Amino acid sequence: GEAPRSRTGTYALGATEWRDVDAAIGFARRRGARRVIVMGWSMGGAIALQLALNSAHRDAIAGLVLDSPVIDWRVVLDYQAGLMNLPQPVTRLAIDALGSEWGTAFTRTGSPIPFDRLDVVARADELRHPVLILHSDDDGFVPSDASHDLLVARPDLVELEAFEVARHTKLWNYDQDRWSHAISDWMRRHDLSGATADS
Template sequence: MVRAILIPPTSREQDTDILDVDSAAGTITFSRSPDAMVDGRFSFWFSDATGHARIGRIRSATAHSVTRVLLRVDFGDIESATKGRFNGWFYLYPSDLGVEFDDVVVDTELGPAPAWLVRPEAPNADSSADPWVIQVHGRAVMRAETIRAIPVFRDEGYTSLLVSYRNDFEAPTSPDGRYSLGDTEWRDIDAALEFAKDHGATSVVLMGWSMGGAAALQAVSRSPLAGLVKGLVLDSPVIDWVDALDYQGRAKGIIRPIRSIVYSMISGDWGAPFTGLEDPIDLGRLDFVGRAEELSIPILILHSDDDGYVPSSASRALAEARPDIVTLEVFDTARHTKLWNYDPDRWTAVIRSWLRGLDAASVTARSSRPSERTGRSRSPRGAG
């Protein structure tokens, strides 16, 4: 369990069989799997990730199979492929959107981390403003995951910076080669904030996907540049790692006493010989339901109740604890980080509406601090 949590995987499970490819009809038939049965547009990696195709909507389904539109094969021989896996990326490069972009480098404490920079189509209506969004991908994936979000932010006048971070197969590896679940990855987000500030950003929205959400939350609570961040958008985020790991452990049949030992190993110095961590992970610091009172900027959370990987329970709990700053948009059927794929119109509309109300929401958040409810003075850390 410890290895599954902390060690970046070198391969991914291929959980879907390819039963038939009809090139003339432009269709492909799969065995039924949880992801294969979600309607919408998806990436499909096949033949141990040596091939990539783009899959469209469901055409028909039986008790054992599902036939979908085969939109495009980017590379690989899908005719001879037998297995693969669905993925929410859909796009591989920003150029797939028909937009201009620059390859840039963010200088992190571990070395250069590649990133993509996409400028808005038109300048912001406020000529003195240069708002940016920094996109932070999830665990065991890469920055291509976040390309889906470029259009809505670009249309609203935001410069998009799609970053890589330690141990994600593109950025430098940490000395221990282990994930820290956001507890150190946030430092690379801090470097991205520095890059944005140095290149003219007057404010930043952080958007985190899955574990990227955990890293973004750490950044707004720990970065010296947190004041530059005016809002958070979180897609299928990890709000509380113990909640997420408990969910996954139960699904694998791991009993509570064993799970408790695992958490103790991860968070204690004594566990280092088993975990390989350079420093223990502070799981309490990664619980933003417990730390809800410390948050002070507007947050939009998009989460599917059938996520299947990160339960929506902590997202719901944070929204309940901080209704003054948290907007929660609950999906169903979409599964983990595939909300755009399943319902792009709704996903885009929700983010666009939230962005347009962000300035007003920021004013409301600044005038309604948690200290008003607790009776204690609190500095507006992280206010944009």
Template sequence: MALTRRSRTAIGIVLGVLGALVTGAAIAAAVTAVVFARRVVIPPLKRDEDLQLSSVDLAGGRLALASSDESRMRGRYGLWFENDSGHARIGDVVDEDDRSVRRTIDSVDFGRLDRARRGRINSWYHLGPWEVADDYENVLVETALGPAPAWFVPAPTESHDWIIQVHGRGAKRQEGLRAVPPARAQGWNSLLVSYRNDGEAPESEDRRYGLGGTEWADVVAAVRFANDRGARRIVLMGWSMGGAIALQAFFRSAEVRERLVGIVLESPAVDWVDILRFQGRAAGLPHDAGEFVARVLSAPLGGVVTGLAAPIDLEALDAVARADELDVPILLMHSVDDGFVPIEGSRRLATVRADIVQFEVFEGARHTKLWNHDPERWTALLGDWLAAR
């Protein structure tokens, strides 16, 4: 959590204003909260390799990982190693004890897994659309910031039904690939998009996440792309922060609502203030740190320390508060042990709009890993819901 010289200077400006009003301990807490606020909106350039690889047996198709909540997860996952220069796919747990977890190795796609000592698991089991369909097209969606790359995967037969995949924070288009097979099975085209500051699409001037408050405009551009290619019915599917982006596209754009027939939300960010509280507690911050982070992100002065070009209106991003505006069917899937985005926001949304929300609760799947944990149930839920549209 080291700070750059620019960060220390910016934080000093804010603390200079507040210093006369707070104690030394409160200043330290405020610094920590400001650093946390910056981490929320700055796209990660590098992901921590937080798993220790104890042993790798390529011939036997097995590897051992140090025991942790991540390494014990059931299901199939991608495994990145050697600073993301290597990638493998690992299968389910074979056996485990207090110190290590042994899993199958499904494949080594690139890199020297036998030399790796650390890695990280993620939910992208598939690396590209060529793995889930026999046809796809690299396309560009024209956004206000410039062309954003996307994958178009057509249905097996000509179709005017489109499902647009919006990945989450720190992720890329690969996150939505697991939804392509059930979509194709029901005759839906898939468009997997990129958006500003995700490492693929053009950057905004401030190079910061808007938590849905800015990225929604790129989803509107994706809907326009689909419309231009003959879409008559559109479903938006958002993962994690992508859920917030999809919902904001609905709330803010009549063009989106014109042909929208449903929304799918997977582990969605429904209430950012609740999420910030949850993550603050998980990081061991003081009890009210989440509220302080929310104020920093929302305040005009907050841009001094976060680098945001404009404050983030967290109230406008609260989908529960705006739930009465929703008027399309929603499939909402979330795990009780998410660990990153608490399920409570989804529960509230499902409760206040039980008339349109199909709420599916998973256990043991953690964050955006519902397909990995239970692919049969997840695939059937999405396929049946699309068929009903």
């Protein structure tokens, strides 16, 4: 299945891209799939979380596995601005521009980035699926703070496998056995490891 095209074809930080995955799940369901495990890396994690919160197929989502995910874009943008030594007022102005109608003329995003809707920690009570997060505390690109915050907000659904020296999206490269075991163990404990081609 194909999702509707966005007006501008530009990134919306997960606010619109989740519809592409939703269309793919719809396609899979029309061909007999009953359960889907969604996995996302980095921005793909943000997309997977928006899917879990907004999908017409939420009932088919069995769980989420997220590697180095963006959970709150403001945290990431603040962190990146700090790495570039940008003054805090400049960072605030840039984030405000991305999230405002007036800023779309400069950003060419077509519509404001809905940062409040993309903050999954703030929306944690809306989560309904088990979530496994694999994140390195020295990520270097997407700080793990929001991953830890989401665990605190929803310990009933969220599990965090925190690495220390793996860096951004390189967890498997750093420790393939630990990464693979964390996922297979999580799937087993949530009765997801017996998934077959028709499930």
